[in-house]
Amino acid sequence: MSKSRTKRGGEKERRPTTLPAAGLLTFYEEDIGGIKVRPEIVVLSAFLLSLLVVLAHLGLFTPR
Numbered sequence: 001m002s003k004s005r006t007k008r009g010g011e012k013e014r015r016p017t018t019l020p021a022a023g024l025l026t027f028y029e030e031d032i033g034g035i036k037v038r039p040e041i042v043v044l045s046a047f048l049l050s051l052l053v054v055l056a057h058l059g060l061f062t063p064r
Helices: 039-057
Strands: 003-006 012-015
Touching: none
Parallel strands: none
Antiparallel strands: 003 012
């Protein structure tokens, strides 16, 4: 749970919560704008990029 205080304009000031253990993350439910990409697409594109780099390193794309 996040602690918040109300500022003068009615908006809330966000204060970090005290965590009992190190390494815990706080997730907020606010949605910020931006590009939304499914995780499967990110993993697949990283794999294809890695494959492309390996093939280029092996000399597959050099003219003969």
